[in-house]
Structure formats: structure tokens, C-alpha cells
Amino acid sequence: MNDLFLKELKEAAGDAGIIENEPMMRHTTFRVGGPADYFTAPDLNRLPELLHVCKKHGAACFIIGNGSNLLVGDKGIRGLVIQISDKTGEVSINDGRLKAGAGMLLSKAANMAANAGLSGMEFAAGIPGTVGGAVVMNAGAYDGEIKDILSNVTVLDEDGKKRELSVEELELGYRRSCIAGRHYIVTEAEFLLKQGNCDEIFAKMEKFRGLRTGKQPLEYPSAGSTFKRPEGYFAGKLIMDAGLSGFRVGGAQVSEKHCGFIINKDGASAKDIATLMQEVSEKVERRFGVTLEPEVRMIGEF
Template sequence: MVSEALPGYAKGVKVEKISSAIHEFIKANVPGEDILLDEPMCKHTTFRVGGRAQCLVRISSIRQLEKLIPYLKTVGVPYFVLGNGSNLLVGDKGYKGIVLQIGSKMGTAMVEGACIRAGAGLAMIQAARCAQENGLSGLEFASGIPGTLGGGIVMNAGAYGGEMKQVVKEVTVLSDQGEILTLDNASMEFGYRTSVIKNRPFVVIGALLGLVPGKKEEIFERMEALAKKRREKQPIEYASAGSTFKRPEGYFAGKLIMDTGLKGYRVGGAMVSEKHCGFVINTGTATAADIAQVIWEVQERVKDKFGVTLEKEVIFLGDF
């Protein structure tokens, strides 16, 4: 099978250790308890599958990123910036590189009038909750999205008619040269599940979100209504990466998949959800290869039957 990122290793075999020089550099900038060698990536994705990464570093400050990213680029070591792993499938054979995880340690949120200034590691659900508690409307759509703010901005995450481009005023990013830049909404070039950052060597480190004052009770009610819709229509009881495919222009991915006869189609422990065909789920025993095979099969059959190419939302990392 073709890798979309970097080659991995045989399943069940520990990945090659990073060099002592690289390890020492990381240790000089990150506390030892935040450096996880030979780390199983199944612990860090919502699919709950994936092989081991050479090293996973839990990032707690912008300063750490300023040090690590230019260094890794200079020495030619591959790295991948991870949020909550809610849109990621890591191959069973692992990832030969460094995973930089931006999570709760960079998840600050500060209310500034009708705005929220937040760190990239803030969970989207927490951002929506913060807005509601402070009587700010506009983030209700994000109340059920399991990713982090940084990841949500990169892919212009959205649901139920809302998306990040509607609320982002400015984004603070770090270049691979270690330079901090601020991009306004127009500079972000937001599109359907994309932004300028997808094609530039930038890492989101924070953002300013512009919201609208509202009544806490009404905002809460809208969030509860959306949560009810999710429970009724989405297979949230299973591990998945949310919607597996982007919506093709003029169609709905789930309906195309259903009309192709793939409802309930499975390989091993991976399956096209019977509740919503736009979701590929881990029924509990799937491998990354199972999930990848279901995705590829769906793409091929929908293309053959309808001539429509389904573009996946899920990022593939490593070898399968």
C-alpha cells in the first residue's frame, strides 16, 4: 500500500530510536516527562489505532516550538504537528519522525470583550463552552467537534452551517524558520475544509475569535439542540475521525456511499457506519490498514458507479 507520508516499520516491531544528539537537544528544551519515546499513536488519535512514533513531544510553550521546529528542519528530521488526533489515521507500522503535540498545556482562553483569545491547544468543545459561559454566540457549531482550535483553524472545521472562517479574526502562526507572524482573516484564505496553512510551513499557536453577545440560556439551548442531532444522526458511540470524506460539489458523500450499496461494508474491524454512511468507524478491533482499506474501497466504488471522486478529510500518516 502506498504511504501518504513517511515510511514506517513492520507491525509489532519497535521503531528505530532517534539519535542521541537529537534526543539531547529535545531534552535541553522540554521536560523529560513530556518526551515519550517509541510512543503508540493509538493513544493519540480518535480512531484509537496506529503504530508507534519514534518520539512524541508534549508541547507546553511557544518557546519550545521556536526552538524545536527550526532545529528539526535544519537537521532534516521529519516532524508532524498533532492536536487531538481527531482527523488523523496513523499507519500500523509507525512513523519515523517526531510528533509535536499541541494540547491542553497550550489551551489557554481569555475573554476580551466580544472576543476570545485562545491558544492552539484549546479543545474546540472547551472554546464553545467558554463562549457560552461568557454570553458570546457564534461558536455553537463547534460544541461537538472533538479537535483542537489549531487543527480546526487549519482545516476550517465546521458543522451545521457554521465554520471557523466565520469567527476567526486573526491567527498567530510560527514559521519553520522560527518567526512569529499574525495573519488576518483574509490572509488565511479559508475555503471548504482548507486554509492557507495547509500549503505553507506554518504552525498555528493561537487565534483571536470574534463573537457576538447573546443570552447564555439561548446559546446553551442551541448547543444542546446540536448535540441531540449528533446523537441521533452520527455514530458517536464508536471510535472514528468524524466525517471521513469532504462533501463533493453538488452531492452528499453519505448518500453516494449508501446508494453504492456500501452501508455496513467492512474490512476486519473497520466499517462504513450503518447510522451515517459518511463515517468510517472502528468497531473495536480495527487496524489502521482495515480503516484505510475501507476508505480506498469506498472511493473506488463511488468513482466507478457515479463518476464522483470522494476526497477524504482524514490525514494519512506513515505506512500501512
């Protein structure tokens, strides 16, 4: 990319600035990923101009939240990475409706709902993503998912135009939505919650956090469940029954605590993790005839 592109990117990013060759391992919970050519975590009002500059120069633009569902290749990302980060997170609560900026951590929004005596977001307490990332993934756990509580979403389209979308328009399904396919950027989400009892809400959140600590390998970097749950099965159980608990490729390992998690046990590369995912899928398919589909999103060059 040329100097003019960088100059225009810097102007568009404003105070957030543009970092060149930013290691993506700093921005993913797997703690792997090579450098992004350009990286910024701007104010949301800077997004249309950043999109415009990328389009004008034919550069790719990737949106990330907290990087908790991402596997970024070791060779990194060509183009601009825009992180929709917590500093853009604002929240308002009115009449049972909680409106949060896309960069706010979902767990923080869940805590705010609990403090306001609003129930429905308890399931989100231990999910380490942003509000935007959770809408994109239709994140869920235990007894709930985003789809159950979402009432309205604000996005920017590819041309940087603001659009309000209803839940139906998002085509939310199991760990999916139409957002990535349409190149929308989520900037705000509104959740419709029910009046509840603060103590009971916090107790439920605490219970869910405890279940996670007991069952999940939270002491190691990961991206949560590596594979989606295949219809009628549990990915972790299939992997365990295939004898793959503790199975390793380089520094990546199938967690012995929860086989549904691939962990960065010991300085894994993205290639290690991707190869392990591939081998696990092949072995499970051969043994049980069940196809495992990655839940983790793979981006960049491997």
C-alpha cells in the same frame, strides 16, 4: 537518529520530555496508528527550539492537535510528533473577542463563549478537535464554520518565527486552509463573536449535540466524516446508495448509522481503514462518477 539528536530534543522539550516509540493509537480518535519515533506535548514557548533541533538533524516534524481528523499508519511516524495539547490552552475574553491557545479543545472554548453570553461558536460544541486543528481544517457544522468567526491567528513559521495572520491570508475554504502547506504551527486564534443570550446559546448547543448523538455513530472510534462533501452531493448518501452501508474490511466498517463515517468497529488497523476508504471511493466513482476526496488526513507509514 543519533544520541545527540535525542539529547538535544530532550533539552528543547524541557519538562514535557520526549517519549520514544509512542503508540499513536493513544492520540487519535480512530484509536489506530503505530509508534512515533519521538513524541512530546510541550509548552508553546518550546516550539522554536524543537523545530530548530529537527531542522539541524534533518528529522521530520509532525504537528497534531487532538488527533480527531487523523489516520496514522500502522508502521507509525518517523521523526518527531509534537502535540499542541490542552495544557497550553489559555483563554481571554474582551469586547466580544475570544482569544484561545491552539491546544484548547474547541468545545471548551465554545462553552466559555456561551458562559460569557457570546454567540457564534455554537456550531463548534460537538467538534472534538483543538482550536488549532479547527483553524487548520476550517472546521464547521450545521450553520457555521471557523471562517465565519475567526478574526486573527498567531502562527510560528518553519523557522520558529512568530507571525500574525489575517483571515484572508489563511486561504480558508471548505475543510481547508494554507497552514499545512506552509508548515505553519497555529499557537493562538482570536474569534469575533456577537453579544447574545446565554440560555439561547446553550439551548442551540444542546440541540446540535442532540442531532449528533441521534445521527452519528459516536459509540465507535472514528475521525468524523471520512470524506469531504462532493459539490452537489452528500458523501454519506452516495455511499449508502451504492449499497455500502455496513461494508467491512477487517475491523473497519462503513457505519450503518451514518454511511459518511468509517468506524473502527472491532480492532481495525490503519491498513483496514485505508483499504476500506479506497474501496468505497472506487465503488462510488464507478457507480455515480463522483470522486470522493478524503477529509481525514493520512500521515505516517502504512
